[in-house]
Amino acid sequence: MQFLSILTSSFLAIGLTAASTPSSFTPSVEADVGVIFSADGSQLTLTAGTLISQNWTTDAPTLYLEDTTSTDGQYTIIMIDPTINEDGVLTTALHWYQPYLAYSSGVLEISNTSAPSAEYVYPTPLEGPAHDYILLLYSQPEDYSLPVCLESLLPATDAARLGFDLDEFEEVTGLGTPVAANWFQVVNPTPASTTYAITSTLVATYACEATATATASS
Ligand SMILES: *[C@@H]1O[C@H](CO)[C@@H](O)[C@H](O)[C@H]1NC(C)=O
Numbered sequence: 372m373q374f375l376s377i378l379t380s381s382f383l384a385i386g387l388t389a390a391s392t393p394s395s396f397t398p399s400v401e402a403d404v405g406v407i408f409s410a411d412g413s414q415l416t417l418t419a420g421t422l423i424s425q426n427w428t429t430d431a432p433t434l435y436l437e438d439t440t441s442t443d444g445q446y447t448i449i450m451i452d453p454t455i456n457e458d459g460v461l462t463t464a465l466h467w468y469q470p471y472l473a474y475s476s477g478v479l480e481i482s483n484t485s486a487p488s489a490e491y492v493y494p495t496p497l498e499g500p501a502h503d504y505i506l507l508l509y510s511q512p513e514d515y516s517l518p519v520c521l522e523s524l525l526p527a528t529d530a531a532r533l534g535f536d537l538d539e540f541e542e543v544t545g546l547g548t549p550v551a552a553n554w555f556q557v558v559n560p561t562p563a564s565t566t567y568a569i570t571s572t573l574v575a576t577y578a579c580e581a582t583a584t585a586t587a588s589s
C-alpha cells in the first residue's frame with residue numbers, strides 16, 4: 372500500500388512539472404529556470420507558456436534558480452524562437468546566448484565578461500500566430516569556451532541568428548542537455564494578411580560541421 376501511494380504521487384509530480392518547454396519541443400525539460408522581466412519599474416515573473424506583451428520583453432530578463440540545492444558552478448543560457456515561418460520556410464532564430472552565469476545573491480549574474488556572447492535581441496514576431504520563445508539553461512562544463520567555428524552566430528543580425536541549429540550547438544559546444552527551461556509567447560498585434568503553409572525548413576550549416584564532414588570524407 373505504501374509502495375502504491377509513492378508511485379501515485381511521483382506520477383502526479385511528473386504530470387504537474389513537465390511544462391518548462393512547449394509540448395511539441397525537443398528536448399523536453401521538466402525544471403523551470405526563474406525568469407523576471409522588468410519594464411518601466413515594474414516586474415513580471417514568468418509563468419511557463421504564457422502570452423505576454425512585447426513591451427515586457429525589451430530588456431534581457433533576470434534569471435534565477437528555482438532549485439537552489441546546488442548553486443555552484445557556471446551556467447549558460449540560450450533563448451530561441453523555433454516558430455518562425457518566413458513565406459512557408461520554418462526556421463529557428465537565436466535570440467540570446469550568454470555563458471558564465473553564476474549564482475549570486477539569489478540571481479544568476481555574468482561572472483566572465485570576456486567570454487564571447489550573443490547579445491539579447493527582443494521578440495519582434497512577424498504578423499500571424501504567436502511565436503514561442505524558449506529559454507534553455509545549461510550547466511556549463513569546466514573550462515568552457517565557445518568553439519571559434521560558432522562565433523559567426525553571435526552578431527545581432529538576421530544572417531547570423533536565423534537557421535540556428537540547437538542540436539548541433541549543444542553537441543559542438545559540449546553543453547549537452549538543458550537542466551532547466553522556461554518559455555513564453557509574444558504575438559504581433561497586426562493579423563497576417565496571408566498565411567503560408569510550411570513547405571521547407573531552413574537550418575544553418577556551421578563551419579565546424581563542414582570541418583567534421585571534410586575530415587570524415589578524406
Ligand atoms: C504593455 O502594454 C500594455 C497594453 O498596451 C499595457 O497595458 C501595459 O501596462 C504595458 N506594460 C508595460 C510594462 O509597459
Ligand SMILES: *[C@@H]1O[C@H](CO)[C@@H](O)[C@H](O)[C@H]1NC(C)=O
Pocket residue numbers: 483485486487515516517
Ligand atoms: C572567461 O572566458 C574566456 C573565454 O571563454 C576563457 O578563456 C577564460 O578562461 C574565462 N575566465 C574564467 C575566469 O573562467
